[in-house]
Amino acid sequence: MSSSLLSLFLVFLRLGLTSFGGPVAHLGYFRTEFVTRRRWLSAQDFGDIVALCQFLPGPASSQAGIAIGLMRGGLGGAGAAWAGFTLPSALLMIGFGYAKGNLDQAAEAKWLHGLLIVAVAVVAQAVWGMSRSFAADGPRAAIAIAAAAAILALHGPLVTLAVLSLAALIGWRLLPRASAGATARTIPTPWPRRISWAAGGLFFALLIGLPLVAQLTGFHAISMIDRFYRVGALVFGGGHVVLPMLQAEIVPQGWVSERDFLAGYGAVQAVPGPLFTFAAYLGTVMRPTPNGWLGGLIALGAIFLPSFLMVTAAMPHWTALRRNKGATAALAGVNAAVVGILLAALYTPVWTSAIHAPMDFILAALGFAALQYWRAPAWSVVLATALAARLLT
DSSP: OOOOHHHHHHHHHHHHHHOOSOHHHHHHHHHIIIIIISOOSOHHHHHHHHHHHHHSSSOHHHHHHHHHHHHHHHHHHHHHHHHHHHHHHHHHHHHHHHHHTTSOHHHHHHHHHHHHHHHHHHHHHHHHHHHHHHSOSHHHHHHHHHHHHHHHHOOSTTHHHHHHHHHHHHHHHHSOOOOGGGGOOOOOOOSOHHHHHHHHHHHHHHHHHHHHHHHHHOOHHHHHHHHHHHHHHHOOSSGGGHHHHHHHHHTTTTSSOHHHHHHHHHHHTTSSSOGGGHHHHHHHHOSSSSOHHHHHHHHHHHHHHHHHHHHHHHGGGHHHHHTOHHHHHHHHHHHHHHHHHHHHHIIIIIIHHHOOSHHHHHHHHHHHHHHHTSOOOHHHHHHHHHHHHHHHO
């Protein structure tokens, strides 16, 4: 029996208030809640949902929540699950966008510099962890290094997409084809297939049509929706990889300064829930209108909309794709390229914007050690590093 929308919203709201630690930790919270505690899903069904969301671009934990909401309450359930999980961190990031402009200028400079240093530690940990999973052998390490070199040498919003496409082709042709997906079961999908086909069609229509409409109309709001939608549709690797793609789409346009951009990226590590709510902060501090809370909500909706459409479209067809060995090899190539993209982001803009003195390096190294080896919560590392930067730099 399906849960009511209010019940779904309240369950995910509690998770949104307490799920610190990034997407991998979020999936652990989800498994405890929905497999162990509530028994809404079997372990096999939950594993298949996670595998699907890892394959799709976008925020894996939010997509898993959307998928569970779809299975429990249809399209309304997907909206209730997303709203509950996303609302706390979105409101906090919009509030940070307003508060940042009201800080004393001298104090702001030191606090924000601490957040930039935190970003170094967070991205370094992501590179380290992902490289051990997705670039652990010679061929995949080569793909990662080549991807990093391409991102650093070339510029433009389509470079990342080209790198990921080429990596998928290389993986499909050259990487070993595992057979782990051969026994995949079908994920229950209680909505008509025509809805899945309509969602897939709308996904591609917006991806192709929004840039044309933005160019023809010249409206900033349409351009804003286009860029955030494109990032949500094309970013592989989750919240940490969204940094270089959003930076390429937003900062060169002069919509947000690089310093404000990285300060928000540091701050989002301290809040619970999905890292993609970073978009709400960017919409809030953006110079052109719409900005403020309205800009934050527009950016938030635009970056998450592809996740709704892709999960709705893909779930009925995921089992057949998992059984295709060529698709799994292509995905291995994409994952290796994601490591390279993240490595390039670690150098610029993250490292180059934050590390200017020996003390900056020491604080970043301590932050990395706290996250990677001492298993400190991300929010505590953010606060401690920002405070140390305020006092010592």
